[in-house]
Amino acid sequence: MRSAPQPGFWLVARREWRWLLHDPIALVLIFVVPLFAFVGLSVAFTNPVIRALGVVVIDADRSEISRAFVEQVAASPNLSIVERSGDLASAARAIRAGDAIAAVYIPVNFERDLKAERRPQVVAFYNQQFLTAAGVAAAGLSDSLSAATRSAAGRAAPKAARIGSLVPETIALVNPERNYAQFLLRTLLPMVMHVVIALAGGYSVGSEFRRRSMRDWLQCAGGNPIIALTGKLAPLFAIFFFIMLSVPLILEGIFGISFKGDVPMIIAAASLMIIGYLALGVLLQLLLRDLPTALGFTGLIVSPAFGFVGVGFPIIAMNTFSVAWGTIMPLRWYMEVLLGQAARGLPVQESARPFALLAGLAVAYGLSALLRLRSIARGISKEAPEPAPPAAAPRTVGEVFLAEWRRMLGMRGAFAALVMAPLIYGIYYPQPYLGQILRKIPIAVVDNDLSDLSQRIVQTLEASGAVGVAVRANSLAEAHAAVDRGEAFAVVGIPPDTERDVLKGMAAHIPIYADATYLFVFRTTANGIAVAINTLSSELAAGGARIGGSLVKAKLASSSPTDTLLQPIFNPVGGYASYIVPAAFVLILQQTLLIGAAALTGLAVAQAASGAFMSVLGRGIAHVTLYVPLLALYLIVLPRVYGFSALGNPLQLFVLASVFVLATSFMGQAFGAWFKRPETPTLIFVGTSLPQFFLTGFAWPREAIPAPAQAIGMIFPSGFAIDGLVRINQLGASLWEVAHDMRGLWCLAVIYFALAVTSAALVKGRHVHA
Known part of the structure; x- marks a missing residue:
């Protein structure tokens, strides 16, 4: 007779592996969501350089x-x-x-x-x-x-020139092709993965509270919390380790994005990031002990990381809260190691500090989760499932409307997704970007001329609002080392004989060696330095003559016969928050409603006594009325609070936004009818948020996105809504000027309404015949 398996690590790991293989939602989260992100983003960035x-x-x-x-x-x-x-x-x-x-x-x-x-x-x-x-x-x-x-x-x-000019020339130290895809693919894919990892860890442990048995889990571990936790997370760690390891191989093999750094350090850093986010997801589940609610809070913490970890907007321009919050996120330090090693090829010791901080966070979150599990294990008991709300039997559109309102306000998970999350996001999400523009970006200067003119160049750079001289190096090698250490983002080299060449009437070329790892910082730094040098060059051309005088005009006309003015309109100062936050607000509204509507649909279908048509319509109207104050908050109040442009007609905004909410509600209902559990929408939709944002044609221009990727983006209402609402509110466009977005939203609303009605009828029929 075969003996029963002994409690221990392998018994827990086998139990978890079998569960993963037989849980379709877990498989979708672990494999399908990353695949969607990878394929969508890879196709979107097929054209690495923006053209046409x-x-x-x-x-x-x-x-x-x-x-x-x-x-x-x-x-x-x-x-x-x-x-x-x-x-x-x-x-x-x-x-x-x-x-x-x-x-x-x-x-x-x-x-x-x-x-x-x-x-x-x-x-x-x-x-x-x-x-x-x-x-x-x-x-x-x-x-x-x-x-x-x-x-x-x-x-x-x-005509003979009396005096020469200074000509700035920008040279990229890293990513010399200024390839957006090289930067974005390398950073965005780990960002999607950290969301998936945290949700998967939380889902694995949170499922024990209701659907599975925490008592059985601990018994398989012989009552040892350490074995219970490590055995449960081991299969997930192995899967995510394989995925994280395959990503750089695919990037180099398919896209030619080379890896320059220390391979063992990157492997170790990826392992620590996986451990850190598995532990964070587990910790939130053990603290809240409610699967849908804890998953919602996990998504709330990890999904905006694009801003807080310094990839979307540099840390040097963030406020204190954003810097502090980013510091406790493992992704912040993983990205610093990744970019330092993979993109720059730094010596290992230069990445030692972020690696140590990443390791510290992984250990801290792991120990916290372990201590919380040990506390729960002491008083573990078989918990009865939470009783479902009493079933109502709404028959008319009005009754369906009221029943949906009761569910939205009465169920903790739904209330958190539909009410609390939008309120929190409205304050929390914009924080990293509120610095708006980069000021006094630190640069290094190597003065090999040591002349009066070279001193004027340095003084002009110091007086610039965009950059500030933080390092005065004796050689380019010393200056480049300062860039590697993060003490400067660019190097201005003043060659020997610069003053002599200018006095001879020649053009003196001033090289600008800028770090193109972060393209937004690169562009701002290079432009700031170039503007400062060109300003000084114009002063030299004037030769001290009175500004606006005929002599100055004649000199300028001889060197530059036209006056070219580049004039930005709409967001004229180039504020990053003014650019990114209004679009992100629309995506936040979509994702929260999509998750909430889908989570409530299963219960609504089971309770509905009316026809599917009435049920879907009544619930859609309920969602619109709930989101009216949220639309006012996100489109009217918060833009003015944060100082964003708000030129749109409020009535036209609400007309377009109402169709957007209806389309999103119907989409959530169409998918939610097939979801058996309220946590499923969070697991599926949160991880797709970042890819959706880059497929809308806002952050990454539509001209550079291939048609198949654009088609994927049009599945979600946010694609049309972001374009239309931003153009109305920030550009002052009329509803007629965004008619194509209105038509797109109406098409999605009709399609998803038909799908929601069909899905509700089919699922209801299954319940009746079951």
């Missing part, structure tokens, strides 16, 4: 030279002329509607003024509300218009 951004041209001169300027814009690989407009008003409408990201205005008499050396002004307007696309468009416009200006200057007779 729409530009409207207003050529009021229609001369040979103005046409040459237009041809230079058309030749830019980043830009595509989508319209040749007759006035600025129609160009503004095209920008508000999303047909273009920028407009170029060439004034009347441009050719005449150019030949008369009056430096006519060419103005390029670009929509900075869409910050990523705006940065690419601005660079493309600057390069193309500068090329056109040089061409125009070449046609004129050469």
Whole structure:
């Protein structure tokens, strides 16, 4: 006779492995959600360089030279002329509607003024509300218009220059191709995984409270909490370790994103991150002891990590709360190790501090979970399942409406998802971004000229609001080491004989070695340094003459025959919070409603006495009425509290937002009818939030997203809602200018309503025949 298996680690691990294999929701969370994220993001970033951004041209001169300027814009690989407009008003409408990201205005008499050396002004307007696309468009416009200006200057007779110029040249230290995909794929995939890991750990332990048996679990471990916890989490650790290990191999093999650092350190860091988030998910379950509620709080803590860990917005610009909160997140230190090793190839000792902090957090969360489990094990008893609310039998739309309101307010998990989470997110999510713009980014300077001019260059950089000289190095190697240590984000090298070359009337090239690991910091730093150097160069060209005087104008006309003005519109200061938070607010509203509506649907279908049509419609109306105050909070109140642009007509906002809420409600009901447990929506939908955001065409421009990835993004109402609501509220667009978004939301509402009705009828029929 075969003896019973002995209690211990392997018995607990086998028990957990069998459960994982037979729980379809666990398999979806562990395998399908990461696969969706990986495939969606990989396809979205197939085009690593953003190209063909729409530009409207207003050529009021229609001369040979103005046409040459237009041809230079058309030749830019980043830009595509989508319209040749007759006035600025129609160009503004095209920008508000999303047909273009920028407009170029060439004034009347441009050719005449150019030949008369009056430096006519060419103005390029670009929509900075869409910050990523705006940065690419601005660079493309600057390069193309500068090329056109040089061409125009070449046609004129050469004139002897009295004094030379300073020419800044940016060189990327890391990611020299400035490949957005290299940065985003390397950082976003671990961010999705840390959410999945925390939810999976919590789901594994939380399922013991109601559906499984905590007593059996502990008995399999012989009553030892250490064996119980390590045995339960071992299968999950093995699965996630394999996934984390395969990601860099896929990135290098398919996308050519090379790994430069120490492999054992990265493997150890990934292991510690997995342990830390498994332990965090377990700890929250053991503290709250309610599976849906604890999963909701887990998602609340881990899902906004993109901002708090310094990837979405640099830590140097965050407020104290955001820095402190990010410090207790293992992902913060894992990302520092990952980027330091994989992207920069730093020596191991340079990553020792974040590695040690990551290890400390993993140990702290693991010990906390273990101590809490030991406390629970002392008084463990078989808990009876929580009684379900008394079944009502609503028959009319009004009764369904009231019944849904009672469920939304009376069930703890639903109330947390639909009411508490939006209120908390409204305060919690924007915190890392409220610094808005980067100021005084630390840079290093290597002065190899040691002249009066080189001192003026350093003083000009010091006076800049964008950058500040934090390190004065004696060599480029010393300065680069300061960048590796995080003491500076760029190096300005002043070559020998810079002053001599300028005095001879030559162009002195000033190299800017900037760290392109974080592209937002890279662009801001490089632009800040270039603006400061160009300002000094203009002062040198003026030669001390009175600003605005005829001598200055003549000198400027000889070196630059046109005055090119790049003018940002909508979010003109380039505030990061003004850019990211309004769009994220829409996604938050969708995800909370999607989770809440889906979680309540199973109970609603079981209790419904009315037809499926009435049930779905009544519940959708209930969700709209619940979200009206939340829409007012997110679209009207909070933008003004945080100082974001709020140009939209409130009535038009609510019209579009109401259709968005209906579409989201019906989608939640369509999926929720098939979910047997209220925690399932949290497990499935929370991990898809970040990929959804990058598939909407907001953070990553639609022009760079292949059609299949765009189609995936259109499954969710947030794709149309983010575009439409941001354009109305932040750009002042009318409802007619975002009619394509309105049509898209109505189509989704109708499709998901039909699916919800069909699903409810089928599931109800199964209950009747069961």
